[in-house]
Amino acid sequence: MKKLAGAIIVAAIFWFVMFSQWTSPHINFWYVMLVAAGTLTALSLIFGKDWKLQFSFNIKDVALGIGSAVVLWGVFYLGNEISGMLFDFAHPQVSDVYAMKEGQNKLFLALALLFWIGPAEEIFWRGYVQRTLSDSKLGSMKAYIITTLIYAVVHVWAFNFMLFMAALICGAFWGFIYMKNRNLLTVLISHAIWDVAVFILFPIS
Numbered sequence: 229m230k231k232l233a234g235a236i237i238v239a240a241i242f243w244f245v246m247f248s249q250w251t252s253p254h255i256n257f258w259y260v261m262l263v264a265a266g267t268l269t270a271l272s273l274i275f276g277k278d279w280k281l282q283f284s285f286n287i288k289d290v291a292l293g294i295g296s297a298v299v300l301w302g303v304f305y306l307g308n309e310i311s312g313m314l315f316d317f318a319h320p321q322v323s324d325v326y327a328m329k330e331g332q333n334k335l336f337l338a339l340a341l342l343f344w345i346g347p348a349e350e351i352f353w354r355g356y357v358q359r360t361l362s363d364s365k366l367g368s369m370k371a372y373i374i375t376t377l378i379y380a381v382v383h384v385w386a387f388n389f390m391l392f393m394a395a396l397i398c399g400a401f402w403g404f405i406y407m408k409n410r411n412l413l414t415v416l417i418s419h420a421i422w423d424v425a426v427f428i429l430f431p432i433s
Contacts, residue, residue, distance in 0.1 A: 231275045232360050239268055239352065240382050247386035257328050262340060265348035272356035282355055282412040289409060293417030300401055300418070301425050301432075304394070308432045311390065319433070321390040326433050338428045346420030353379050353399070354406040354415050362407070372407045376400045398422075 242264035245251045273279065311318035329337055353375060361371030379399035383392050402415040426432060 229360075229364065232357065235268070235271045235275060235352075236357065236378060238271065239264070242267070243382040244385050247383060247391075249385075249387065252386075258332060258337065258340065261345055265345045268352040269348045272352045276356045276360070279355070282359065282410065284411045285413060289411045289414045290417060292405070292409070293414040294421060296401070296405060296414075296418040297421035297425065300398070300422050301430065303397070303401075304426060305432050307397075318390055321388045322433050324388060325391055325394075326427075326431060329427060334428055338424050341423035341427060342420045346423040347416045350402065350406075350412060350416045350419045354402060355412045358403055358406060368407050372403045376403045379403075 242260065245255060246257055246260050246264070308318070308322060357378070358371050358375040361374055362368045364371070366374070376396065376399040380392055380396035383395040386392070398419075402419060405418065406412065406415045
């Protein structure tokens, strides 16, 4: 568990650098995210175990990954509309999130999100953190809740309520799917496709 705690601290530091008001103006968010993705993937592969058991390729799980990405995009579309009617700060905060992609090449971002960032986040948060906690005395449900909360809390440094809620919803969504089918490939596909859809192809703003 010490290795797991250390890896989570490393992730928290990366997220602090990327999102905090003291550090984010001085870095390129996407370059740091690429480094973070690589670092966390490496830690996951080094500290984790039995990775082959987490991947199972079948049409049903692939379809679930694609379908769940579509469903999650729909949830965020509706959530954006509803939150915009309820809270004055909602749309400006969402716009702040999208501002991170300004000046960046869209093809570069799409490829990075699809093949590197999205998959890396699932390998670390679900494949390593949630699975390690699940295999401990905590059990699958407590592991799911704890991982979801940690995933949301590391985004708190942005001081953006909409981003925090987005992370909480995404973490709960993908964590639940992983808890139920234990196939990392499914959530990896879902996360990667949703990232590209919501940031590049069909932005919600």
